Amino acid sequence: MPKPHQLHLGAFLRPTTIHTGAWRYPGALPDANFNFAHLKRFAQTLERGCFDAFFMADHLAVLNMPLEALKRSHTVTSFDPMTLLPALAVVTERLGLIATGSTTFDAPYHVARRFASLDHLSNGRAGWNIVTTSNPDAALNFGLEEHVDHADRYRRGREFFDVVTGLWDSWADDAFVRDAQNGLFFDPGKLHVLNHKGPHFSVRGPLNVARPVQGWPVIVQAGASEAGRQLAAETAEVIFAATPTLEDGRRFYADVKGRMARLGRDPDALKILPGAFVVIGDTDAEARDTRARLDALVHEQSGLAALSIALGHDASGFELDGPLPDIPPSNASKSGRERVLQLAAREGLTVRQLAQRLGGYAGLAMVGTPRGIADQMEEWLITEACDGFNVMFSHVPGGLDDFVDKVVPELQRRGLLRRAYSGPTLRDHLGLRRPPNRFFGG
Amino acid sequence: MPKPHQLHLGAFLRPTTIHTGAWRYPGALPDANFNFAHLKRFAQTLERGCFDAFFMADHLAVLNMPLEALKRSHTVTSFDPMTLLPALAVVTERLGLIATGSTTFDAPYHVARRFASLDHLSNGRAGWNIVTTSNPDAALNFGLEEHVDHADRYRRGREFFDVVTGLWDSWADDAFVRDAQNGLFFDPGKLHVLNHKGPHFSVRGPLNVARPVQGWPVIVQAGASEAGRQLAAETAEVIFAATPTLEDGRRFYADVKGRMARLGRDPDALKILPGAFVVIGDTDAEARDTRARLDALVHEQSGLAALSIALGHDASGFELDGPLPDIPPSNASKSGRERVLQLAAREGLTVRQLAQRLGGYAGLAMVGTPRGIADQMEEWLITEACDGFNVMFSHVPGGLDDFVDKVVPELQRRGLLRRAYSGPTLRDHLGLRRPPNRFFGG
Numbered sequence: 013m014p015k016p017h018q019l020h021l022g023a024f025l026r027p028t029t030i031h032t033g034a035w036r037y038p039g040a041l042p043d044a045n046f047n048f049a050h051l052k053r054f055a056q057t058l059e060r061g062c063f064d065a066f067f068m069a070d071h072l073a074v075l076n077m078p079l080e081a082l083k084r085s086h087t088v089t090s091f092d093p094m095t096l097l098p099a100l101a102v103v104t105e106r107l108g109l110i111a112t113g114s115t116t117f118d119a120p121y122h123v124a125r126r127f128a129s130l131d132h133l134s135n136g137r138a139g140w141n142i143v144t145t146s147n148p149d150a151a152l153n154f155g156l157e158e159h160v161d162h163a164d165r166y167r168r169g170r171e172f173f174d175v176v177t178g179l180w181d182s183w184a185d186d187a188f189v190r191d192a193q194n195g196l197f198f199d200p201g202k203l204h205v206l207n208h209k210g211p212h213f214s215v216r217g218p219l220n221v222a223r224p225v226q227g228w229p230v231i232v233q234a235g236a237s238e239a240g241r242q243l244a245a246e247t248a249e250v251i252f253a254a255t256p257t258l259e260d261g262r263r264f265y266a267d268v269k270g271r272m273a274r275l276g277r278d279p280d281a282l283k284i285l286p287g288a289f290v291v292i293g294d295t296d297a298e299a300r301d302t303r304a305r306l307d308a309l310v311h312e313q314s315g316l317a318a319l320s321i322a323l324g325h326d327a328s329g330f331e332l333d334g335p336l337p338d339i340p341p342s343n344a345s346k347s348g349r350e351r352v353l354q355l356a357a358r359e360g361l362t363v364r365q366l367a368q369r370l371g372g373y374a375g376l377a378m379v380g381t382p383r384g385i386a387d388q389m390e391e392w393l394i395t396e397a398c399d400g401f402n403v404m405f406s407h408v409p410g411g412l413d414d415f416v417d418k419v420v421p422e423l424q425r426r427g428l429l430r431r432a433y434s435g436p437t438l439r440d441h442l443g444l445r446r447p448p449n450r451f452f453g454g
Numbered sequence: 455m456p457k458p459h460q461l462h463l464g465a466f467l468r469p470t471t472i473h474t475g476a477w478r479y480p481g482a483l484p485d486a487n488f489n490f491a492h493l494k495r496f497a498q499t500l501e502r503g504c505f506d507a508f509f510m511a512d513h514l515a516v517l518n519m520p521l522e523a524l525k526r527s528h529t530v531t532s533f534d535p536m537t538l539l540p541a542l543a544v545v546t547e548r549l550g551l552i553a554t555g556s557t558t559f560d561a562p563y564h565v566a567r568r569f570a571s572l573d574h575l576s577n578g579r580a581g582w583n584i585v586t587t588s589n590p591d592a593a594l595n596f597g598l599e600e601h602v603d604h605a606d607r608y609r610r611g612r613e614f615f616d617v618v619t620g621l622w623d624s625w626a627d628d629a630f631v632r633d634a635q636n637g638l639f640f641d642p643g644k645l646h647v648l649n650h651k652g653p654h655f656s657v658r659g660p661l662n663v664a665r666p667v668q669g670w671p672v673i674v675q676a677g678a679s680e681a682g683r684q685l686a687a688e689t690a691e692v693i694f695a696a697t698p699t700l701e702d703g704r705r706f707y708a709d710v711k712g713r714m715a716r717l718g719r720d721p722d723a724l725k726i727l728p729g730a731f732v733v734i735g736d737t738d739a740e741a742r743d744t745r746a747r748l749d750a751l752v753h754e755q756s757g758l759a760a761l762s763i764a765l766g767h768d769a770s771g772f773e774l775d776g777p778l779p780d781i782p783p784s785n786a787s788k789s790g791r792e793r794v795l796q797l798a799a800r801e802g803l804t805v806r807q808l809a810q811r812l813g814g815y816a817g818l819a820m821v822g823t824p825r826g827i828a829d830q831m832e833e834w835l836i837t838e839a840c841d842g843f844n845v846m847f848s849h850v851p852g853g854l855d856d857f858v859d860k861v862v863p864e865l866q867r868r869g870l871l872r873r874a875y876s877g878p879t880l881r882d883h884l885g886l887r888r889p890p891n892r893f894f895g896g
Binding site for chain 1: 475477478482484485488490513514515516521524525526527528530531532533534536537538540541543544545559560561563564567568570571572574575591594595596597598625630632634635637638639640641642645655656657658659660662663664751753
């Protein structure tokens with residue numbers, strides 16, 4: 013019997029929506045990003061909708077855009093993800109909690125410890141989105157004059173992953189016997205001292221946190237460059253993909269799963285979830301109108317700033333009504349840059365059109381009725397362009413509520429989405445095995 | 455009218471009790487340290503008892519003791535404080551939440567951001583315990599072969615403090631206008647870019663979190679060395695003191711408050727809270743018996759390990775029934791080492807006696823009836839040996855419950871402790887002013 017197709021859904025939040033105009037939309041909550049009461053309600057709504065996870069992006073600096081654009085950004089102040097997610101863990105019971113942790117600007121011992129703590133606190137619902145941090149302004153907040161080179165970041169990231177997972181394996185799952193009678197708190201034979209020494213890190217261990225409930229928190233990645241794909245094929249269990257078309261999705265899916273097969277990894281051990289910006293209407297026309305109204309709320313300066321970030325190049329001097337000029341290569345995220353160049357070429361957009369699109373959301377968008385959106389999601393799933401989606405809501409709370417109240421039931425009717433969680437952990441939701449402990453087997 | 459004497463009470467937890475034998479005590483919860491359901495109940499009990507704060511110690515390594523002792527330690531696995539406290543913020547309403555953050559092994563941008571996030575999430579209840587991290591094993595988990603020298607740690611710590619507080623002042627309190635009509639999220643005239651460049655740190659800013667609810671989270675310190683006292687007099691708002699006798703307490707209090715006066719700081723702007731290990735009985739004899747039973751649960755190896763840590767010198771080869779031998783100076787916390795040497799001299803203890811005492815708790819202990827304990831606390835308070843205490847419970851939940859159910863009402867009857875919180879923030883509880891923003895006045 014073939015395995016039934018099942019969508020995995022993450023909610024991608026920063027911690028609200030990515031769309032720059034969304035906070036101005038009628039009925040939207042302008043402070044949603046930084047108001048725990050709202051965020052608590054969002055998380056509980058996602059849990060009602062049987063989402064796999066709340067996925068929180070992160071930046072280690074305010075976005076590097078001119079002040080004229082920055083002053084319009086509703087995400088310029090937001091909670092540190094690893095402060096917010098423990099709080100959300102307390103007000104939810106099943107929802108996975110994925111946060112970004114930088115391998116360039118943090119230390120493996122801190123990252124291992126914090127995600128292990130979150131995994132215990134949430135009874136096995138943590139995920140670590142490994143990023144190498146492409147925002148060059150982050151370097152300036154961490155004592156570096158220039159940003160670390162792309163290839164260096166990936167080499168460091170790979171070693172960082174080895175150290176973190178090694179620290180998570182410091183203790184056998186049954187190390188803590190807590191024998192009060194004999195005064196033995198743990199079995200010393202079940203403690204491993206890592207003693208890692210590599211080109212980037214020297215970390216002795218052991219971790220001062222028990223092995224995570226899930227063995228390891230779920231490993232998530234988003235890089236789409238050659239180095240990023242290879243790192244993901246070797247190590248990731250979820251990819252946040254940025255494939256704008258069904259064709260791109262299929263190609264990316266085949267490429268990464270092919271790399272896994274060549275590495276001897278089971279392709280099912282990694283779930284590919286493209287980001288999908290979803291705009292819901294009772295009719296297609298209403299949904300298109302909502303998107304147009306949202307985009308109209310994006311200021312031109314915000315659009316140009318978003319374009320500059322995506323290109324890694326200042327776009328403020330570009331001729332607005334001309335085509336995108338040739339620009340030199342930069343140290344920006346390669347995948348983001350290529351995506352913009354492809355979009356401009358594919359749709360023949362002017363700089364102004366491109367800026368407006370990017371200031372809203374320029375990637376994969378599903379704009380339509382609940383049934384139409386379910387149709388698109390189903391097509392992506394069954395044609396092997398994805399294993400699910402990281403949904404970006406048009407606005408909050410409206411777009412999120414509509415998704416859970418209208419799209420989720422349609423997906424459930426089709427048997428594409430669970431009606432209840434089958435287990436307690438994020439690994440259960442995603443159908444991922446619990447990794448064995450490299451030092452203690454099983 | 456003279457200001458009425460008021461005790462400030464912190465609960466010092468790791469996150470349970472410091473006593474090495476306590477997890478084996480009848481009725482104690484052996485996993486309390488790492489079980490959120492228990493910790494939630496403890497925090498709620500402290501709030502019922504009108505405590506100022508939950509104060510969580512931290513270590514960036516497992517304690518550096520021989521495996522024979524380590525395997526008996528009930529704090530070898532514990533939550534990262536900055537993962538636990540956001541969760542506790544959700545299940546409490548008034549209790550202050552103080553965590554340790556290292557200035558030696560973390561980055562100012564991370565620390566500023568995380569404590570600002572906790573302060574917002576808790577509506578103004580965060581405190582940052584600035585430590586320079588004296589455990590030499592921590593260095594080995596962060597890429598250093600040898601520990602950073604004591605004086606260097608303090609110079610770095612002082613600059614770290616300047617950067618963190620400067621980042622907290624990145625935004626005026628009223629910067630975020632969220633004007634949806636005009637698309638203006640913040641007033642760009644109310645953003646300050648720090649551009650810090652110093653001997654240890656280069657940090658541009660601004661912080662990507664709004665100014666904390668309290669302006670700054672409350673600044674806490676614990677160092678008692680000459681450098682530690684001076685840093686505290688310059689910057690601290692709470693000191694966790696380690697003065698074992700009333701006489702020591704008065705001397706320390708006069709010294710630090712005198713330093714403040716010479717620096718032009720109001721001595722009331724800093725609250726000195728010695729740690730106090732409290733053992734409660736219905737009679738003095740019962741309390742003494744409880745302490746004896748607790749100490750009897752400390753294994754000899756644990757005692758010797760605690761002695762080694764306190765001295766910064768391996769004590770395992772010492773003659774158990776002889777006096778403490780001469781030992782060379784080390785890089786251990788100077789205040790801790792001096793305390794041990796004084797204790798041994800003052801009470802004429804053998805190595806074995808000293809080890810047993812340290813494996814339990816060797817500092818200030820109040821052992822008696824609720825009334826007797828209240829008498830001692832009152833004497834310390836009115837003779838200017840302290841502004842309150844960081845209470846260490848003999849065991850949990852019993853010792854904590856007894857304190858809140860028996861000692862707290864006695865203190866309240868005497869008018870020494872609030873019967874209800876007067877305001878929402880930790881600064882309100884402590885009677886501390888909200889710091890002005892150095893870049894925007896007021």
